[in-house]
Amino acid sequence: MTNNNAYSAEDDAPQEEDTKIHEPRLWRDKGWTAQVIKNDDDEGWAVAMIKDGEPEPALVGPWTMGRDKKNPKPLDANAFGTLVKTASEVIRRHEQQLHATLHKSLMVATEDADYKILLDIVPDEDDPYAWLSAQDAGNTEIARVRVAPNYKLNQQNARAWIADDFRRPD
Known part of the structure; x- marks a missing residue:
């Protein structure tokens, strides 16, 4: 006999298709979220790349203005792919630097x-x-x-x- 009202942790687990978002200012796919945000420092826009499960962005950088020179250019698949690649590289370099800080060696003759x-x-x-x-x-x-x-x-x-x-x- 099964209990159809029983709660399972799997109920809260996001499904791959459910978590994909492809909007002009917000893309969520492949374990990453790209969000176009207003740049508080000037009149422009920025994009923040956040890896799923991380509290802080791995990368925040300037974002291109749209044709009307007021609103940001919409995100698209090519831009998102480039942003994922760049943010992944930033994380990889950070991990390499941390490893080098924590593990040192030298040769002594x-x-x-x-x-x-x-x-x-x-x-x-x-x-x-x-x-x-x-x-x-x-x-x-x-x-x-x-x-x-x-x-x-x-x-x-x-x-x-x-x-x-x-x-x-x-």
């Missing part, structure tokens, strides 16, 4: 061996920290210690850590 020294920052809101690790020439981890998230990874500090037999730096 000593008389005994060559080492790859890595610093991986864990940006925990309550207790951020980092892992300082060393790998040998075969990429086998030979040491790993927890350090402060603001530990400065450079040749001098890496060499001092190696010389101290990979003990946790002060």
